[in-house]
Amino acid sequence: DAAAGRARANYGFYMGASNDNLADIKVVDPKQSPGIKVFMGASTGNMLVDNPETLDAIFKYAPTPIITHCEDTPMIDAKAKEYAEKYGDALSAEQHPDIRSREACLKSSELAVALAKKHGTRLHVLHISTADELKLFEKGPLIRADGSRKQITAETCIHFLRFDRSDYARLGNLIKCNPAIKEASDREALTRAVAEDVIDVLATDHAPHTWEEKQKPYAQAPSGLPLVQYALVAALELVHEGKLEITQVVQKFAHAPAQLFDVSQRGYLREGYFADLVLVEDVPFTVKREDVLSKCGWSPFEGMTFRSRIASTWVNGQLAWDGERLVGSPNGQRMSFDR
Numbered sequence: 001d002a003a004a005g006r007a008r009a010n011y012g013f014y015m016g017a018s019n020d021n022l023a024d025i026k027v028v029d030p031k032q033s034p035g036i037k038v039f040m041g042a043s044t045g046n047m048l049v050d051n052p053e054t055l056d057a058i059f060k061y062a063p064t065p066i067i068t069h070c071e072d073t074p075m076i077d078a079k080a081k082e083y084a085e086k087y088g089d090a091l092s093a094e095q096h097p098d099i100r101s102r103e104a105c106l107k108s109s110e111l112a113v114a115l116a117k118k119h120g121t122r123l124h125v126l127h128i129s130t131a132d133e134l135k136l137f138e139k140g141p142l143i144r145a146d147g148s149r150k151q152i153t154a155e156t157c158i159h160f161l162r163f164d165r166s167d168y169a170r171l172g173n174l175i176k177c178n179p180a181i182k183e184a185s186d187r188e189a190l191t192r193a194v195a196e197d198v199i200d201v202l203a204t205d206h207a208p209h210t211w212e213e214k215q216k217p218y219a220q221a222p223s224g225l226p227l228v229q230y231a232l233v234a235a236l237e238l239v240h241e242g243k244l245e246i247t248q249v250v251q252k253f254a255h256a257p258a259q260l261f262d263v264s265q266r267g268y269l270r271e272g273y274f275a276d277l278v279l280v281e282d283v284p285f286t287v288k289r290e291d292v293l294s295k296c297g298w299s300p301f302e303g304m305t306f307r308s309r310i311a312s313t314w315v316n317g318q319l320a321w322d323g324e325r326l327v328g329s330p331n332g333q334r335m336s337f338d339r
Contacts, residue, residue, distance in 0.1 A: 007332030008320055010266070010276065014067060017058050018049045026061050029337040035064045035124065036263040040108045041071025042180070047075060059115040064339070065122040065261070070133075071179055073084045074281050076100050084219070090144050090145050092218050094168040095204070097180040102130040109133045124260060128204055129158045129179040131189035134198055137329045142259050154261060155201035156190050157229060158234045159300070165336035173214045173221040177205065188255035191243050194252060199261060204231045208296035226294040230287060233306040236280065240307045264336045274333075275317035278310060293326070 003011045014037035015028045025036055038058060039047045050073060059066060079099045109125055113136050116123035130136070136200055137154045139277050144150075163175050164184040175181055193199040207224020214221050232253065238244040258267025265273045281333075287301045313321035318331045 006330055008330045009279045010332045010335050012335040016047055017049050018047055019054050022057055031337050032063045035067045036062045036066045040068050041073050043145045052338055059119045059121045065124055067114045067124045069126050072104040075104040079285045083338040093176045096176050097182045100180040102132050106131050106132045109215040123152045125154050127179050128154050129160050129182055131186050133192050136196050139198045142256050146289045152322055153200040155203050156199050157203055158231045159207045161191050162234050176223050178223040189286050197246055204228055208298050211298050225300050226296050229293050230301045233308050237306055262339050264338045275314050277314040279312040280308050281311040283309050
């Protein structure tokens with residue numbers, strides 16, 4: 001109801017799991033929600049599910065796919081305490097990938113995969129940020145030739161393919177996010193994993209914290225960065241660099257989410273489907289702050305030149321972006337799911 005009449009994009013909302021709402025999770029209508037979101041690591045907010053019995057029951061009874069943010073909070077808390085004592089006021093975003101470590105990601109992802117295998121649950125692990133976690137996932141198409149699908153799937157975010165540890169010195173808290181952006185070797189491995197169908201979906205984890213919030217000292221600055229506006233052109237830059245094929249970008253951004261969440265009549269150019277379309281021109285442009293549409297008013301891509309631009313976008317058959325500005329009124333619709 002809150003989104004109706006206000007959203008320019010189509011929308012569907014996860015059911016958020018907590019330590020005390022298992023009864024609500026059991027009765028979620030699979031046709032109304034894409035999935036159950038489980039924070040297996042503490043991030044922004046207070047939705048950490050850290051009760052082992054509750055976590056096991058969520059995996060056992062969830063009527064939809066489970067979508068997880070995987071980081072081990074006790075490991076992170078211990079590192080945060082250690083680094084606060086070591087660095088004091090000098091603690092900065094450059095230590096973020098050490099505090100929210102690869103070990104914390106791997107331990108939590110291993111637990112999620114083990115629970116999914118135990119209960120036969122459809123699991124989608126979000127925000128894969130390390131090369132280490134890739135061993136947990138099957139290589140191959142999301143929908144196999146025989147029509148069967150992967151039970152356990154993975155997603156990475158565009159910022160993990162465009163930034164690495166070396167960028168903290170320049171961008172600091174602007175690229176502070178959870179899980180943390182890590183090494184150049186992780187960035188390269190994740191890009192290969194997208195190309196090789198180990199990672200099934202490419203997404204954003206859009207979190208538009210304000211410039212003022214991001215200027216706070218590291219420990220007080222919130223995690224997350226605005227990404228939606230430039231996500232597609234950032235992915236297409238990997239095509240220009242010869243690291244992905246254009247068909248792979250289409251699969252990871254459009255087809256795979258529709259397949260994964262059983263989205264009704266969207267995700268493909270097909271007669272009878274909703275006309276959610278984007279027209280891309282291979283015309284270079286440089287990201288400038290005054291062109292940022294997100295309400296937070298900044299982008300981590302400022303100053304970067306992309307070799308493709310979005311010329312037009314249609315939502316439900318209506319022009320929503322004309323290459324320079326948003327046009328028309330909010331036309332987003334609630335998605336439904338064929339289950």
